[in-house]
Amino acid sequence: MTIPLDAKVPAGPLAEKWDRHRGALRLVNPANKRKHVILVVGSGLAGASAAASLSELGYRVKCFCFQDSPRRAHSIAAQGGINAAKNYQGDGDSIWRLFYDTIKGGDFRAREANVYRLAQVSVEIIDQCVAQGVPFAREYGGLLANRSFGGAQVSRTFYARGQTGQQLLIGAYQALEKEVARGGVEMFPRTEMLDLVLVDGRARGIVVRDLVTGAVTSHAGDAVVLATGGYANVFYLSTTAKGSNVTATWRAHRRGALFANPCYTQIHPTCIPVSGDHQSKLTLMSESLRNDGRVWVPKRAGDARPPHEIPDAERDYYLERKYPSFGNLSPRDIASRAAKEVCDEGRGVGPGGRGVYLDFRDAIQRLGEPAIAERYGNLFEMYQRITDENPYRAPMRIYPAPHYTMGGLWVDYNLMGTIPGLHVLGEANFSDHGANRLGASALMQGLADGYFVIPLTIGDYLASSKLAPVGTDHAEFRRVEAEVQGRVNRLLGTRGTRSVDSFHKALGHLMWERCGMARSPGGLREALVEIPTLREQFWAEVRVPGTGEAFNQSLERAGRVADFLELAELMCRDALHREESCGGHFRTDHQTGDGEAKRDDERFCYVAAWEWTGEGAEPQLHREPLAFENVHLATRSYK
Amino acid sequence: MKLTVRVWRQAGPQAAGRLVDYEVPDVSPDASFLEMLDGLNERLTAAGEEPVAFDHDCREGICGACGVMINGVAHGPGRATTTCQLHMRSFRDGDLVTVEPWRARAFPVVRDLVVDRAALDRVVQAGGFISARTGSAPEANSVLVPKPDADLAFDAAACIGCGACVAACPNASASLFTAAKIAHLGLLPQGQPERHRRALGMVERMDLESFGGCTWFGECQEACPKGISIDFITRMNRDYLRAAAQPAQAEAAAGAI
Numbered sequence: 001m002t003i004p005l006d007a008k009v010p011a012g013p014l015a016e017k018w019d020r021h022r023g024a025l026r027l028v029n030p031a032n033k034r035k036h037v038i039l040v041v042g043s044g045l046a047g048a049s050a051a052a053s054l055s056e057l058g059y060r061v062k063c064f065c066f067q068d069s070p071r072r073a074h075s076i077a078a079q080g081g082i083n084a085a086k087n088y089q090g091d092g093d094s095i096w097r098l099f100y101d102t103i104k105g106g107d108f109r110a111r112e113a114n115v116y117r118l119a120q121v122s123v124e125i126i127d128q129c130v131a132q133g134v135p136f137a138r139e140y141g142g143l144l145a146n147r148s149f150g151g152a153q154v155s156r157t158f159y160a161r162g163q164t165g166q167q168l169l170i171g172a173y174q175a176l177e178k179e180v181a182r183g184g185v186e187m188f189p190r191t192e193m194l195d196l197v198l199v200d201g202r203a204r205g206i207v208v209r210d211l212v213t214g215a216v217t218s219h220a221g222d223a224v225v226l227a228t229g230g231y232a233n234v235f236y237l238s239t240t241a242k243g244s245n246v247t248a249t250w251r252a253h254r255r256g257a258l259f260a261n262p263c264y265t266q267i268h269p270t271c272i273p274v275s276g277d278h279q280s281k282l283t284l285m286s287e288s289l290r291n292d293g294r295v296w297v298p299k300r301a302g303d304a305r306p307p308h309e310i311p312d313a314e315r316d317y318y319l320e321r322k323y324p325s326f327g328n329l330s331p332r333d334i335a336s337r338a339a340k341e342v343c344d345e346g347r348g349v350g351p352g353g354r355g356v357y358l359d360f361r362d363a364i365q366r367l368g369e370p371a372i373a374e375r376y377g378n379l380f381e382m383y384q385r386i387t388d389e390n391p392y393r394a395p396m397r398i399y400p401a402p403h404y405t406m407g408g409l410w411v412d413y414n415l416m417g418t419i420p421g422l423h424v425l426g427e428a429n430f431s432d433h434g435a436n437r438l439g440a441s442a443l444m445q446g447l448a449d450g451y452f453v454i455p456l457t458i459g460d461y462l463a464s465s466k467l468a469p470v471g472t473d474h475a476e477f478r479r480v481e482a483e484v485q486g487r488v489n490r491l492l493g494t495r496g497t498r499s500v501d502s503f504h505k506a507l508g509h510l511m512w513e514r515c516g517m518a519r520s521p522g523g524l525r526e527a528l529v530e531i532p533t534l535r536e537q538f539w540a541e542v543r544v545p546g547t548g549e550a551f552n553q554s555l556e557r558a559g560r561v562a563d564f565l566e567l568a569e570l571m572c573r574d575a576l577h578r579e580e581s582c583g584g585h586f587r588t589d590h591q592t593g594d595g596e597a598k599r600d601d602e603r604f605c606y607v608a609a610w611e612w613t614g615e616g617a618e619p620q621l622h623r624e625p626l627a628f629e630n631v632h633l634a635t636r637s638y639k
Numbered sequence: 640m641k642l643t644v645r646v647w648r649q650a651g652p653q654a655a656g657r658l659v660d661y662e663v664p665d666v667s668p669d670a671s672f673l674e675m676l677d678g679l680n681e682r683l684t685a686a687g688e689e690p691v692a693f694d695h696d697c698r699e700g701i702c703g704a705c706g707v708m709i710n711g712v713a714h715g716p717g718r719a720t721t722t723c724q725l726h727m728r729s730f731r732d733g734d735l736v737t738v739e740p741w742r743a744r745a746f747p748v749v750r751d752l753v754v755d756r757a758a759l760d761r762v763v764q765a766g767g768f769i770s771a772r773t774g775s776a777p778e779a780n781s782v783l784v785p786k787p788d789a790d791l792a793f794d795a796a797a798c799i800g801c802g803a804c805v806a807a808c809p810n811a812s813a814s815l816f817t818a819a820k821i822a823h824l825g826l827l828p829q830g831q832p833e834r835h836r837r838a839l840g841m842v843e844r845m846d847l848e849s850f851g852g853c854t855w856f857g858e859c860q861e862a863c864p865k866g867i868s869i870d871f872i873t874r875m876n877r878d879y880l881r882a883a884a885q886p887a888q889a890e891a892a893a894g895a896i
Contacts (some may be wrong), residue, residue, distance in 0.1 A: 045681035053773040068694060069760050071800055072702040088780065133824050135793040142783030160793060166701055167796060174768035181764035189757065212749055241696040278670040280677055281698045303792045382700065385724050386671075451773050481647070499684045501677070545689045550651065551750040553692055554684065622767070 005258075005609060005624040008412040009028055009113040013096075014630045018117045021413070028313055033058035036462055037221040039206055041193045041248050043070030043441060045165075045172055046426030047227030049450030050195050052175035055184030057455055062219055063185055064208060066192040066243055066556075070175040074241040075446060078165025079156035079286035079379065081149060081341040082129075082443040084122035089146050093154040095119045100631060102441060105151040106406070106434020107583035107599065108633050110266070111607075111626060113413060114431045118441075121448040126158055128451055132171040136160050141582065149439040151331040151638075157440045162379045168443055172450070192556065193248045194484045196224065196255045196422065197477055203252075203422035204470045205477060207484045208525035209555060214549040216485050218472040223285055223458055226252060227450065230405035230427040232265065234564045234571065235516070236508020238402035239271055239284040245560035248566050249409050249428050257417040258609035258622060260410035260430035261573035262567065266437055266584045267517050268403030269295075269335035272386055272396075273355045282401040283386055285358070287381055287439040290328045292363035292372065293396070295319050295335070298358050301346035307357055307395050318342055333436040333584045333597075334638060335556050336400035340517050341595065343399075343622045350397040359395035395533045400517060404442060406433040406584065407574075410609040411625070414457035415449060417610075420465070423458060426447035430607065435583025488548045491558045496541035500558045507561070507568055510534070515572050520588045524576040528569065535565040570610055570619060577621065580604045601633050640666050644679060645825055646691050647739040649748050652755075655750065658737070659713040668728035672715060673698060673705060676738075692751040700724040700864060703799030706806070707752050708739040711794035713862040721801065721864040741802050743811035744849045756802050758848040759816060766840030767820040769830050786825050795822040797865040807862035810851030815859035817845050818875035819867050825878055835882030842879045 010021040028036065036059050040051040043065040051063040065073060087093040098119040126144070130136065136158050137145040146155040160167040179185040190211040197205040197218065205220040210396060231246035232238040253259045270285045295314045303310065318338055320327040330338070339356050342348065349355045364372055369392060373380070380391045387397070394459040409417050415431070416423050427444040433441060471477075514527035538561070546552040581590040581597035582604070590598045607624040641664045649656030662717035663679050670678070672696050680690035696704040700721040707722055709715030717725045730736060738752065746754040785791075796819070804815035821838050830837070846852075853872055861871045 049773070056772050065703060067696060068756060069703075069704075069800065071760070072696055072704050074697065074702070076702050077699050086779070124776070126779045127776040128771065128773060130779040130782070131769065131771035131829055133792075133827050133829050135789050135796050135823065135827070137787045138784055138789040140786050142785050143780050160796075163701065163797065166799070167793075170796065174763060175771075175773075177760060177764045178768040180760075182829045187760075189760075193671060239699075241702060242698060243696045257819060275669040276667050278667050278674045280671070280674050283699050382724070385720060385726065387668075388726070388728060455773065499681055501681060541745055545684055545687070551753065554690060581777060 005410065005622055006412065007111060007624060008414060009111070010413065014112060014116050017113050018120055022456060023584070025460040028459045028463050029272065030058050034060055035529040036060065037062065038223050038458065039219055039221040040064070040225045040227060041228060042073065042227035042229060042428070043173070043176065044073035044075035044227060044229060044426060045446030046450040047073065047171055047225070048172035048176045049168065049228060049447050050225055050425055050454045051185050052172060052179050053451050053455040054458070055179035055182070061179070061185040062221065064187065064188045064191045064193060066190065066211060068189055070176055070187060070189065073169060074244050075169045075443070077241060078168045078443055079162045079284065080288040081147065081159035081164045081440040082125070082168065083149065083156050083438070083440040084126045084158060084444065085119050085156060086123055086126060088144060089155045091154045093156050093395060093438065097154065098156065099120060101152050102432070102438060103434070103631055104636055105438035106436055107263070107597070107636050108601070108605070108628065109582050109626065110432055110434030110436065112628060112630055117453070118445060118448050121452045122444050124452055125444060125447045129168055129171050132175060134160065134167045134171045147288060148291055148329060150290065150329045150335070151326070151438040151477065156295060159288065159508065162288070162376060165443060168447065172447070194251065194559065195480050196252045197480045198255055199470050199474060199476050200468070202420045202467070205472065207477070207480050209484070209488070212551050214547070214552065216481055216488065218477040218481055220246045220470050220477065221470045221475070222462055222467050223423060225423045225425060225454060225458070226409065226428050228428045229423040230408065231564070231567055232402040232405050234507065234568050235402040235511050236504050237274065237279060237282050238513070239268060239282050240403070242281060245563065245565045247560055249424070250563040252409060252417070252419065252422060252569055254612050255419065256612070257419050257422055258410040258611055259407070259570060260607050260609040261435070261574065262610065263515065263578060263585050264406035264435045264583060265402060266332055266404040266406060267336045267400045269332055269339055269400050270358060270398045271401035271403070273350055273399040284401070284403060285380065285396060285398055287332070287382060289358060289376055289379060293328065293358040293360050294362060295328055295356055295358055297342045297349060297425060307359070316342070316347070323638045330415040330638050331436060331438060336517060337586060339400055349485065353634040355399045357395035358398045360391060361395070361594065364392065404437055405428065405547060406435060406437055410607065414460065415454055415627070416457070416461060421461065423454060425454060435585055487559070490529050491544050491562070492548055494539065494542050494544065496543045498541045499543060500554055500561050503534065503542060504557070504561045504564070506534060507565060511568055511571070514576050518586050518588050519575050524572045527572040528576070531569045531572065538562065538565055573619065574608055574610065578604055578608065605633070640668065640727070640730070642666055642730060642733070643735045645735060646737040646751070647689070648751055651750060652747055666727050668726065670727045671698065671723055671781055672709070672727065673723050691725040692753045694753050695723060698723040701799060703801040706741060706801045708741065708806060710737050713741070713807040714864055718750065719864055719866045733803040737866055741806035743805045745811060745813070746802060746805065758850070759800055759802065759813065760811060761848060762817055762841055762844050763820065765844035766833065766837035767824070769824055769833060771829070782828050784827060790828040792823050795819040795826070795867065795871055799865060801864060803837035803864060805850065807858040808851065809856055810854060810860070812853045813845050813848070813850040814853035814872050814875065815867060815869060817841050820870040821875045821878055822871040825874070834878060835885065838875060838878035839882045840895060842875065
């Protein structure tokens with residue numbers, strides 16, 4: 001059976017869709033809003049902004065996060081900035097340009113109407129954040145400053161040194177705490193969602209585990225909002241926080257929510273290279289560094305001289321050479337692949353030859369060290385702390401690493417998934433970035449969804465649905481709770497010999513090799529054999545020490561890794577079915593003569609949304625065709 | 640290198656705790672302190688023992704989740720460095736490294752090295768925000784902020800809420816944390832309408848949460864991984880006194896708590 005994927009894109013000209021839609025959405029009157037309980041899972045930019053805004057409107061909100069405080073959600077680690085079409089620089093920016101850059105950056109695999117709305121709303125986000133006291137960088141006249149990011153030829157990125165995500169999140173967190181104090185939001189930290197509960201086919205609640213006591217309990221509501229981030233930790237080594245996981249969205253998927261484009265993952269070009277087997281995660285060096293840093297490798301393979309001894313004539317500034325119009329600010333997927341290519345040619349630098357230089361020599365000569373320190377001081381310090389090398393003196397060494405996932409639960413224009421009442425925001429959904437996300441667009445999307453879209457669209461759902469009162473004493477809650485408890489018991493009861501981390505590392509290695517920066521049909525087919533084998537081993541051999549009735553971090557990780565082991569298979573299946581290269585999905589059998597991604601718009605201009613059909617059964621593919629009515633489907637070129 | 644790690648083990652909030660010694664061979668100098676603990680935990684798991692619980696998440700020094708006392712120093716020997724950004728090259732082969740949780744009455748131990756820092760969230764709830772309802776904001780550039788003010792506000796806003804300032808303070812005071820928030824918002828034009836109310840509310844909440852008072856030891860500033868200055872505490876005290884001297888403000892704030 002094919003589920004009809006109705007994206008509910010409003011009629012009318014692109015620029016008027018959102019305004020017309022807002023005018024047509026049904027409303028819930030203020031007195032009735034407080035009768036509705038909304039469960040928001042996740043407290044990052046999307047979750048915190050949604051929870052705060054919904055509470056301000058009068059809804060009763062319960063917000064859940066696995067961290068000890070909502071302020072620690074992984075949005076906090078975003079460094080470089082947030083895009084907005086303010087055109088404060090007068091350099092020709094506009095809503096249309098931000099829309100077009102984002103569609104093109106996503107390699108024409110995103111929904112036009114969603115992306116246009118994102119560009120429209122971007123302007124309001126900056127206003128909102130400034131009003132909350134977000135200390136954005138400013139010019140001496142007191143106006144807001146901007147910088148440039150990849151995939152754009154205008155300066156539209158707003159930033160707060162190298163800590164933009166932190167400052168935006170603290171803004172949203174403070175709005176959230178304001179509502180907690182007012183009584184509109186009840187906050188549940190150290191609480192992890194382990195399943196979704198459906199009653200009469202609608203999302204009506206969640207089952208959670210209290211990470212301190214281990215108690216498994218339920219919460220009922222009229223709508224569920226998942227803002228639980230991405231799944232880059234399927235690769236084990238990524239720039240994502242250690243706790244970030246796919247469990248909430250994966251469990252919703254198993255309950256009927258379609259998972260869209262799981263193979264669209266972003267490998268960020270500028271991360272600190274792996275230093276050894278002890279490595280637990282990778283650290284990003286913000287894309288903003290590419291405003292002033294120049295990327296190069298030696299022209300000659302095996303050139304082992306230290307960088308300062310290699311004269312300019314013997315350096316290959318390969319991004320400037322290959323993509324002269326965008327140069328060092330080429331989009332992430334392109335810059336990552338180019339780095340892999342030069343390393344594959346034996347021209348990589350540093351231990352193991354998996355690295356390229358990001359060199360500030362010329363910028364320091366041009367602007368002076370203090371100017372560079374003002375722009376990037378904290379990033380330089382972080383680099384030095386990790387590598388013990390001084391980037392003011394020697395170029396940084398960088399290499400691509402998993403950073404973001406464009407895929408996620410399928411949502412319509414109202415951000416509702418295929419389960420009525422289940423809404424998905426931010427990185428957890430698939431909607432706005434197509435096959436590749438541009439820098440400084442994740443923060444924009446998270447806040448757009450949370451502050452400006454969901455507060456309006458959720459009212460339409462509530463006003464147009466007949467929702468019978470449901471409490472956690474309903475039989476369905478009992479049933480799902482028992483399933484969750486059974487799963488916890490099974491993890492603890494296996495009592496094998498291998499640690500959770502050893503499985504996670506094995507899975508990560510496998511995914512990086514088979515479904516990372518370059519994907520071949522042969523490799524993907526092998527992965528589809530290897531992953532189920534690893535999963536079987538996991539359930540037979542995993543050792544989870546401790547009990548379920550206490551704070552148990554091994555148990556937390558075990559549950560997350562078990563879900564990654566299922567997701568990984570779907571990623572490979574999606575990557576194998578998509579016989580084209582687009583954005584972050586690069587198929588070695590679909591490239592142009594000069595090694596660029598080769599799209600196949602005839603066959604693959606659609607969103608691949610996968611349906612769970614049961615353990616061991618093949619998932620069912622559903623397609624949402626992508627119609628490009630306003631932009632011309634062009635070959636993406638940054639040359 | 641080879642280390643002896645002496646770790647605080649405590650099974651739960653009510654359980655008695657004790658220091659236990661573990662030998663950790665083959666520590667890479669390039670590993671972070673938390674990666675060293677990961678290695679220890681892999682060993683403990685293999686040996687059938689329970690691993691050491693510790694909070695961590697981003698491992699990039701920004702989320703504020705991690706933080707332990709290392710040889711009696713909050714976040715260890717690195718200046719302006721979180722525990723996750725501390726690397727083992729800061730230690731020598733054969734060292735004995737003592738690892739304990741934050742010690743403060745306001746931060747009860749959850750397990751081993753994990754403490755409950757919810758008191759900090761409650762201090763923020765008492766006024767650490769600017770009330771700007773979503774959708775009500777004026778055009779961003781309609782309010783100019785002099786760059787020095789914006790920069791200073793940023794210096795205060797850099798706080799990651801890790802709690803090292805509390806752990807380092809002999810009084811277990813949360814003054815640096817609270818002052819940083821009061822300064823961040825109070826330095827900006829947007830934060831002026833609630834400035835006094837905020838100072839009163841946050842300071843009074845801090846006292847209610849069994850944090851100690853500030854007596855100018857200055858340990859907080861030394862321990863702060865973001866290098867936040869105790870000058871902000873002076874600013875907080877000034878804002879608090881000014882607000883307390885205005886009975887109407889004080890009453891309004893008391894009503895809000």
